Structure formats: C-alpha cells, structure tokens
Amino acid sequence: MRHDRRLTEDVEDKYQHRYLDALFIVVSCVVSVPFYTGFLPLLFWSGHCKLARLMTLLLTFCDFVGNSIKFSADDISQDVVSAPRPSSPPVKRITFTEDEIANAMEYGLPSSHTLNTVCLSGFLMHYVLSYNQINNPTSKLIGIAIVCISVGLVGFARISLGMHSLIDIIGGLVLGLAILSFWLSVHTHIDTFIVSGQNVSTFWALLSFLLLFTYPTPELPTPSFEYSTSFNGVALGIVTGVQQTYSQFHHENVARIFTPQLRLPLFIGRMLVGIPTILLVKFCSKGVAKWTLPIIANALGIPVKSKSYIPSLNALETGRKPGEAKQSGYLHKMLFFTSQDSFNVDTGIRLIQYAGLAWSVVDLVPSIFSYLSL
Template sequence: MCPQHDAPLADRSTTPSVAPSADKAPRLDAGTKHYDLYAQRLSPWQNALRKQLMPIVRWETPYLAWMQDTLRSPALDSYFAFTANLGTHTFFMIFLPILFWCGYTSLGRAMVHMLAGGVFWSGFVKDMLCIPRPLSPPLYRITSSPAVALEYGLPSTHSANAVSAAFYAIHMLHTAPDQDHPNAHLALQGLFYFYAVSITFGRLYCGMHGFLDVAVGSLIGALLAWVQLLFGESFDHWMTQSYMSPLIATLIVLVLCRIHPEPADDCPCYDDTVSFMGVVIGINVGAWHFAQTAFSTDFPIPSTVPFDLKEVGLVKASIRIALGVVIVFVWRATMKPILFKILPPIFRVLEHARLNLPRAFFLNASKYTSVPPLRGDDNVIPSARDVPQMLKNLAHPRKRSVSVGPQSAADAYETLAYRNRRRRESINSLDGAVPEGQAWSPVLKEKASGELRAQPGPSYQAALGSNLLPTPISSRVHSYEYMMGTGVGPMTPITPPESTLDFTGEAAVQSPVEEENEKREIFELLTKPRVRYDVEVINKLIVYTGIGWLAVEGNPMLFEVVGLGTGYHR
C-alpha cells in the first residue's frame, strides 16, 4: 500500500491540520528515483501489459497532432469544448433524475446502470494500467473542464457514456411500437448517431484522448448497452421482489468499490466511481421500497412514478422539476459538512483497531484534526455556488481552456520516460546500432551521420520541415515527434541543453543531480494536487446514495404530498 503522501510532490494546494512533521517544502517522492515508476508500483502482469500498450500511445500521438493542427479552427474549438459537456458525469446526473420525475423510470434506470458501469469499468481499467493521455506538446488540450486532464487516458469515459446512451436509445427507437411518424424516428436515430460520433471524435480533436482510448471506451459502452438490453428488464423486476434483492445488489456494489485498483499516480477516477456506485445503491433501495407504497405504479415496470403531462400541466411539471433539483442540492450541501464532522472520529477508532481500509493518496484520519472546506472536490455534481459560473459558461460557448504541457503526474512521468527513450535512441544511432524493434527513420539516419549536430532547438524543426523527409505530411509528423517530451509549447523556442534532450547529436549522460533537477523542473509545471481525506470516500457514497433515493422515491412522494403530482394512489 502506498503511503498517504505518495504523490509526485508532497506540497498540496489545500493543507490539512496535521502534525508538525508534515512536509513544508516541495520535494520529489523518494520512491520515484527511476523513470519507470510504474514497474515499481504495478504488479508484474500490469506493468507487462502497460509496456505493450505504451508504444501504441506514443506512435499515435504525432498523427493526432497532425490531425488536430490540420482541422483546428476557433469555431470547432468552441463546438467540441462545449459538446464535451454532454458526455460528462455532471450532465447525466442533472438530466437523469428528471427522467424519473417525468415517469420514464425504465429509461432512467437503464441509463443509470449503463453510465455507472461505464464510469466504473473505464475507471477500473484506467487505474489498473495507468496509461497517460497522448503527450502535450505536440497536442493542445482543449476543454471547458481542466480537471479532466488529471485522469489517465485509456479508456475514454466520455466515449463509453456517449456510445452506451446512443446504442440503447437507437435500439429503443427501432423497437418502439409507435411508428406513425417514421421520418421522426429516422431523424432521432440520426441525431443519436451524430451525438455518439461527435463526442468520440471530439475527444481526439481536443487532444484529450488517442485512437486507442476512444476505441476501447466505445467498446465498453456498446457492451454495457448490450447487457442492459438483454438483462435490464428482468433485473428491474427482480429488484422489487424482496428486500434481499437491494441488499445483495448493495453488497456487490461495495465489493466492486473495494476491489477497484490502486493507481500509481494521484488519479481522481476512484472518486467518480464511488459517486456513481452510491447512485446505484440509492436507486435500487429506493425502487424496492417505492414499489411497496401507494404512490407508485407497476406500468411499465414496478416503482414507476405516475406522470401525465396533460394532467399535470407544463407549469406544475416545471415547478416540480425545479423543486426536485433544489432538494438535491440542499441535500448535498447539508450532508457533506455534517458527515465531515461525524466521520473522522469514527475513522480514527477504526484505524486504531486496524479495521480501516486505507487507499493510496488519501490521508488517514489519524493524520488530521479536521477537514477544511473543500473546493473542486466533486466532478459529478457541482456545488450550488458553482452553478452560476456554469450557466455563464453555457451562455458563452466560446469560453474554453487551451493548455500545452504536462498537467498531471502521469503526463510528467511520460514526458521524462519519452526523453529517456530519445536519449537511448540517440546514443544507439550514433554508435551505429538501432534500438531493438525500431526502424531507422530519416531523422535518425541524419543524426547518426552528424549532419544535424549544428542544428539544435528550433533549427531542428526547420530542418525537419525542409528536405530531409519525402512528403509534407511525414515531415510534419516527425516535427511533432520532436516536440514530444519537451514539456513546453510548440510555439516556444526550444534550445535543449546537451545533457537534457540530446537532440544535437551528442550522446549525453546525466548526472544524478541533473536528473533530479530535470524531474523537478517538469513537476513544478503541474498544479499541486489537493489533500484527499479518507472520509471523502464514505462521504460521497452516503451523499450520492441519498441523491439516488431522492430521484426514485423521496422527491416523487413529496410531489404528491405538496400537490405537484397526479393524485395517483393505489
């Protein structure tokens, strides 16, 4: 198990109340003196699989950069940055409760199960393999949510969510009994196809994922939709048969949360997984109990919220949706601080009895006295104070963040690993040897002959763009390869020291001090991660279980009590 401060830099943006022995200055983790951090922290089979996949990520990066550079425009930047929000956890978590409140319980449960599966399995694979996103530079990363870049790259959760939702919706349209308007059905199918393609291609365009990432993510999404179509209806009926059904489902969810792999870097995938697993527990428990009450109907499935827009009216329907959303935010805003007060003493007792289940990068309760107010601690549902800014961003779709350079610890380690690889290639080529499994490129040939030795920095890029390579496309691809591992933007003049990047043709050997300084320089480019507390896991699980219960039972019963329902009683 990795220690709680097991991060590239121990200095964090939010400092807890800890003992005086806590770190006071930035430092590199003592356990990361070698480039191959992942060989130390992953199991042998995980590291072996990662080594098989990393060459694919490195190979596709310059081609992604070429595609991005060829297609980029301000309009497309704005479009893909904006539409990426339609594949996020936040969009679905705000949209899904409305399905339940408007009587689309079957669709709502299907979407929750598929999206929770997508978040869990994509996060599981991400933390198991620790594959970084394609390097920046040469890629620009275009996003309206910079925090997304802190996650690993393989697979794409956006692609999994979008493909599962589109796959399921298209199948439901094909099997819908009402085909009185075939043109409308055809238009809706086209819309869902466009949605899935737009989200997945947008991840490539925005430089957030590679071809392998979106392919694996799309495959996960399609498989989850297929499983939901085969077993979803039977599962929904089984869930309301006995109290044992939600109990068994809850135990399975908790086991899945526990077996989620430990990442090698401080990756927030696990936080999102816990949140969605909490929602699954909430809707299952709520569905079982709501089916026993007089407020639910059994059509088309048990625990359906009775709703008829003609009977309720547009005004009343809008009020109940607004009220439901407000209650969700009030629940979240109220329970989080309460749990942060209640849980730490309980966790200290469990830790003293050695009954706690610590996770890497989460600070144990014995190491702090209280949890300070946290900002940006939730990627699923924003806090109420963040909503005005989100609405403002939606009103100005051209607002986005374009970044170049390492953003996460995984980015930094990949930058260092790629530099080290280029050094080995340079030394081998100058010695007349070609690295195993590596074809001789025109660039390596020129380097070996010494013709590029007087062309360091940007001149190297200029040379790559002139007569050394046969076609403009291959020339540009090799120039993007040169940018990989620099850690600075493509428009920044690059004159690397001979002891650092060794693109001058000289075989360089770094001293330990130079190696340490190089790593420190890269890591200082990153935003320092905040402290994450062990109680946050249970906090999220409880809060999001409550949100799931409010969506399927709590709010629908309240609507009937306050006169915003249909007046249905069995």
C-alpha cells in the same frame, strides 16, 4: 497587399478554430458525467422512471468498467494498460471546466465520453423503439444513424480538444458496444429484481462495498475513483429508494410530462421544488457522514484518515510518529482488505452523500410532490 491578405486569412482561421472549439466544448459538456447527473433526476420527475433508473445503473456500470480498464492494479499487472493522454505540447489541450482539468489527470484508453455515448444513446434508441413498439425498418435506420452521428461527433470533439487519441476513441467504441450488447440482454432481469426482488437493498449495499474494495489502484493518483464512488452511491440510493416506493411513485402508470396529468408548468414547479431539495439533502448527508463515520470507525478500532473532508484527521495522520499506529480492533484484523494501515474516510463520506442525494430524487422529493399536488 499580400501581407494584409495573409493577416486576414490568419484572423479568419483563428475565429474558425474558436467556433469549432466552442462547438466541441458544448458537445463534450452534453455527454459529460455532470450533465447526466443533472439530467437523470429530471427524467425521474418527468414520469419516465424505468428509463431513468436503467440509464442511471448503466452509467454507473460504464463508469466503473471504463475507468477500471484505464489503469491496472499495481500489485497485479502494472503498466499493462495505463495509456496516457496525448502529450501537451505538442498537442493543444483545451480544458474548459474544473471537471475537464480533473479528467486530464486520468489515463486516456478507453475514452469515457465515447463509451458513455455509445451505451446511453444506443440504449435510449432501443428503449424508445421498444416502448413505442416501432418496428418500421426506416425508423430503426434513422435511429441508428442518429446514434452513429452522435458517437462520431463526440469522438472527433475529444480528439480535437486534445483529450484523446484515435486509439482511445476506438477503444471506447469497442468497449461501449460490448457493454451495450451485454446490457440489452440483462437489463430486463435487473429491473425486475429491483422492483420486485427480495432483500434488494441489502444485496445492493453489499455490492456497493464490494465494488469499492475491488476497484483497481492506479499507478499514479487520478480522480476516477472519486467518480466511481459517487456513482456507486447514486446507484445504491436509486435502488433503495425505488425498491421502497415503486408502487407509489415509479410504476408504469405514473403521470408523464406533456400529458394532461403532467403539463409543462407543473413539471417546472417540480424542478423548482426538487432541485433545491436534493442539493440540501446532499449537503446534510455529507455533514452527517463527516460527523458519524469517524466515531463509528473509532468504536470499531478501524484507523482512518482524510485527505480533504476532515483536515483534522489528516493532521493527526501526518503528525504521528513511526511506530505510533493506533491499535487495530478485531473487525479491522478480520477483514480481507487490511493491508492498509488506515482507511480514507472520504470514500465513505462521498458514498453516503451521493446515496442520500439519489434516495431523495426517487423517494423524498416524489413524496413532497404528492403532498404539494405537483
């Protein structure tokens, strides 16, 4: 009898853990980078263009700063940060998607999920209260409570799933509050520059390349640079597209969802047209970049390699004998980042494909909506 009772309790505990794990997995997915990647285009197409572009740039900023702090450059301050995730075992780590498996390869401090939740939920609350001119202290208190509950739930979920320690969560919280405070003081000036500034696209293109080459090199290989490159490209595409089409598709008087001008069936039609279009543009951008970048690099005398996108370049790189390095062109010799023998063309391909995807979200797809009267 006692044995049966113990067995029943063990089974109940097991199922309780399953339910909790499932809840925490859902929470982690809802605040993950892939979720934001899919959610932000819908925010643009729903008519909340200013909120969408500011949240996109904020997420890009959070991703760059957070992942840069997770590790330090080998030649500057190696092992100053580089805090590993909790050891598994003894901690049980639950990785439920390919993205989480990749995330587990990164360092832990600070927690990116916590940092992003603090910044994006905090900015969303600020935007909603400001846009609707809500000055009621009770409403503000409710908004702050919702943000605190969201951040606490995300932090507890990341600890429970074995992805972070308490120190990682606290680090993400502190850094997130610092970034949010900074963003709230500058976001209006940044948005004004994007929609009405001079030489915006040129400036942002130069900034994107600067961020690529100033990103720190981790002690051990991690996928964080790929994520940063992707969002760097997204920011470039968003800024370029919005700057060119602001008066047509992104001003403050565009139709918004749940209004007579943009009812729910019409918005569903936008999704059915827009999502396949941006995926097609991403595929085509990747193909064009894979074909053109090696040719351009060869013409400029810049040696390139590829780890994943162009296997033939990798084969040439690994098959080259010592002393057979390709002669560098003048451009390669003049640039300040020429300490490498060759450059990974995958970075440029990733930047272009995500810039193309983001540009299509704010320029090409709204043009199609206008043509189809969506």
